Amino acid sequence: MSLLEITDLSIEFRVDTGTVTAADGVSLSVAEGETVALVGESGSGKTATALSVLRLNPEPPCVYAGGEILLDGRDVLKLSEKDLRGIRGNDVAMVFQDPMTSLNPVKRVGAQVAEVVRKHQGASRAAARAAAVEALREAGIPDPERRAAQYPHQLSGGLRQRVMIAMALVGRPRVLIADEPTTALDVTVQAQILELLVDLQRRHGMAILLITHDLGVVAEVADRVVVLKSGRVVETGEVVPLFEAPREDYTRELLRATPKLERV
Numbered sequence: 001m002s003l004l005e006i007t008d009l010s011i012e013f014r015v016d017t018g019t020v021t022a023a024d025g026v027s028l029s030v031a032e033g034e035t036v037a038l039v040g041e042s043g044s045g046k047t048a049t050a051l052s053v054l055r056l057n058p059e060p061p062c063v064y065a066g067g068e069i070l071l072d073g074r075d076v077l078k079l080s081e082k083d084l085r086g087i088r089g090n091d092v093a094m095v096f097q098d099p100m101t102s103l104n105p106v107k108r109v110g111a112q113v114a115e116v117v118r119k120h121q122g123a124s125r126a127a128a129r130a131a132a133v134e135a136l137r138e139a140g141i142p143d144p145e146r147r148a149a150q151y152p153h154q155l156s157g158g159l160r161q162r163v164m165i166a167m168a169l170v171g172r173p174r175v176l177i178a179d180e181p182t183t184a185l186d187v188t189v190q191a192q193i194l195e196l197l198v199d200l201q202r203r204h205g206m207a208i209l210l211i212t213h214d215l216g217v218v219a220e221v222a223d224r225v226v227v228l229k230s231g232r233v234v235e236t237g238e239v240v241p242l243f244e245a246p247r248e249d250y251t252r253e254l255l256r257a258t259p260k261l262e263r264v
């Protein structure tokens with residue numbers, strides 16, 4: 001059994017104007033050390049599906065109308081809020097598109113990472129600060145001591161994303177969910193962040209669920225791909241064979257929108 005096994009998942013948002021079905025019988029799995037990409041056009045249900053792994057869709061209006069999400073054999077949909085708190089950041093961590101909205105603008109980044117260290121390891125203030133600098137170094141931030149003393153706005157977008165990755169990895173998660181982690185960055189920096197994720201995965205053997213609309217990114221880093229359309233999986237398979245011979249017109253359309261595909 002894979003580390004993460006989503007089976008027949010249905011997610012609904014029950015809003016004033018009616019019910020929006022964000023996932024309609026989605027099944028996918030991610031094994032240890034594997035990267036699975038979730039692709040699809042805007043509104044296809046990628047983020048709602050990914051957030052459901054940590055039960056982070058707001059309930060209400062979100063209702064999990066069916067299916068299961070097994071994390072190491074435990075169904076996330078049946079867990080108490082207390083158990084979920086134990087999973088978030090420990091077993092499963094997330095990295096989002098825009099680090100500026102997740103980082104506190106008036107706190108030095110080192111202190112923000114140290115806070116996460118203290119939460120996970122209960123370390124002393126000094127030990128947490130040292131561990132934070134190490135985490136920043138591991139995330140490929142040059143001169144991490146100096147950077148730790150800076151505020152988010154003093155860092156480039158790429159460095160801010162590295163800070164977020166450092167924070168996500170402090171709890172040594174077994175699953176990392178990366179939702180459009182490079183979309184806000186320019187192309188060169190995108191490639192560096194993807195390389196960092198691949199490198200960290202090799203070192204720690206994490207399972208990565210990567211949400212992106214960019215099939216170029218998928219071609220570079222993913223092992224398998226799951227194609228979503230209107231909340232349904234229309235096609236799934238290993239990246240290279242699927243990209244070479246997509247079965248569905250929808251996948252072909254997505255591929256046509258991608259200028260060039262390369263693998264690192």
Ligand SMILES: Nc1ncnc2c1ncn2[C@@H]1O[C@H](COP(=O)(O)OP(=O)(O)OP(=O)(O)O)[C@@H](O)[C@H]1O
Pocket residue numbers: 013015020021022040041042043044045046047048049058061213
């Ligand atoms: N909190 C919410 N309340 C109401 N509807 C929601 C909520 N979150 C998502 N939805 C709806 O669920 C559907 C799927 O949205 P989701 O964000 O998962 O798509 P996506 O594939 O991630 O799109 P994008 O690439 O634009 O982020 C959409 O119709 C969206 O409007």
